[in-house]
Amino acid sequence: MGSQFFIFLLLLAVQGKMDRETSFDQNYEVIWGDDHVVFLNQGKEIQLTMDNSSGSGFGSKMAYGSGLFNMRIKLSSEGSKHDELDFEFLGNREGKPYRLQTNVFVDGQGNREQRIRLWFDPTADFHNYRILWNQHQIVFYVDNVPIRVFKNKTNIGVGYPSKAMQIQATLWDAESWATNGGKTKTDWLYAPFKANFQGFDVSGCQVLTSNAKNCSSDNFWWNRQKFWHLDPVRLSQYERIKHKYTTYDYCTDRKRYPQIPLECL
DSSP states (O other): OOOOOOEEEEEBOOOOOOTSOOOOOTTTEEEEEEGGGEEEEGGGGGEEEEESSSSSSEEEEEEEEHHHEEEEEEEOOOSTTTOOEEEEEEETTTTTEEEEEEEEEEETOOOEEEEEEEESSSSSSSOEEEEOOOEEEEEEEEETTTEEEEEEOGGOOOOOOOEEEEEEEEOOOTTTTSSSSGGBBBOOGGSSSSEEEEEEOOEEESSSSSSSGGGOOTTSGGGGGSSSOOOOOHHHHHHHHHHHTEEEGGGGGGOSSSSOGGOOO
């Protein structure tokens, strides 16, 4: 069976619970594939679609320098030296578990992929995908369970995202690499592929330029000390995910990285 899924990336910033009453156009706009975007529930839900003619995507009207970002997530800033935080749904073969990949880019350099198999069917219902980003750590969450932690280790020479980023969500064909390493191609008999999103309220540190220095202030709740580390409950959840659900971690790929990357030590 060919690939029935695709990559879709997105981000939403939220303080506390998602506000499902905020309409899409308050904080977002369609950035490509206008005729492949469907507005539902009076603009409180949006559906991206993809067929063999085009995919689609949307982005935030503002850029942000820190915050708690909630939904299916891609944070991306502009330029070749951009910073980026990714949630990526990889292609899926029928009957196989769905895989979620995360990646961290600093100054345009990524290649920090980690993958987990999800413990639920993401096509059956809405689920929460969240990124906490402050000057101490970046935490990726699925349904409030931490699945990845990227600590700030600039003190030992490891790059850490510091540029302002825009929220983006895209749905596109990545058959050259996403499913089974590119061996399984997209089966267009299943098109159009669809991804639905809800909860369009945003509360992050807004910036008008690429300078996000002021976004590290503890006036923002996500920068306060309790968010510098995982608490014991979240730490236990994270260890369970690493041992039970992780299918790939660049930190342990000695063929690709004969020398362990500094941030993995």
